[in-house]
Amino acid sequence: METLGAPGAGLAIALENLFPPLPSEVILPLAGFTASQGDMRLFDVVVWTTLGSVIGALALYAVGALLGRNRVVAIASKLPLINVADIERTEAWFARHGKKTVFFGRMIPIFRSLISIPAGVERMPISIFTLLTTAGSLIWNTAFVMAGYLLGEQWELVERYMGIVSKAVLGIVILAVVIFVVVRVSDRRKGRHHA
Template identity: 80%
Template sequence: MTDWLVGLMETLGAPGAGLAIALENLFPPLPSEVILPMAGFTASQGDMDLLDVLVCTTLGSVVGALALYWVGALLGRERTLAIAAKLPLVKVSDIEKTEAWFQRHGRMTVFFGRMIPIFRSLISVPAGVERMPLPMFTLLTTAGSLIWNTAFVLAGYFLGENWELVEGYVGIGTNVVIGLVVLAVVVFVVVRLSEKRKGRHAARR
């Protein structure tokens, strides 16, 4: 992956870094924690302009997020509810509660979500489903992405050849997020199975 990123940046320059970040939004296995520090390191070597890198990577983040926004918008609320109704252990009321929560806190969720591993990409889909006003979504996505991208690009810029240290530290945070998500899923499944068992016992009585 590192060789591919180097080749992309050598061929396209800062727009190559932006393209990589746009793809990272669509394919999370491409980690921004690698792309951004490497772009910063490349800029520190004089091969790319630092400002161009920040502009292009942020533009790439917005383009990728908009693509996922429209996936959510095309999927729509009714299809989402229909899919949820067919999923085991999931109630339509779960989706409706999530919808209500997003309507209350959607703006901050989109903004801060751009700075949380894993959720960086996923948050665009519910924003599309809920049809958050596109100008507001674009503004919040741009602001959150600019903060995230600037932090990692500058880290790579100042760390120089040690830019890979960034990936190691962020990897710890990513694992923590994954652990919390897995824990939340386990708790959800346990609670839902318990509710089903209680419902069966009540029905037998």
């Protein structure tokens, strides 16, 4: 961070979008702390990290756009327990709630990165996607950079508490997947018994 400055923080956040195991909950407060030491300007940190978020999100949007609906459906049809109807329901849901999902998704651990792919698959207008991603990322990044800036030497407290939130979100996702699998297997068994 001290070597590359604010552009380095932006690069780290761009990579965090592509490789979620690099947590923004560590990078952003550390960047804020570094700014509090006078090694970077706070404004530069917020601008560069937000730019990094947008660049990373656009890369994943491009992956979704390149995959396209037909490939996603073809892949899904080969997966066990997935029906094409699941894809159609997801598409309908995204058509109704896509803008809110992209905006608020930028502020939810794990989903921050993943939400860009369905936006690309659904070909959300790139200008709207970029605007919503910038706005959501700006809020998230500013909050965490400011937390690190204000906490100073204790900036790691942010990561400790957000680690709990991230684990809770991951737990909810795992629970939802388990419920989905149980319901789908149960439906298939019932279908077999009726046949």
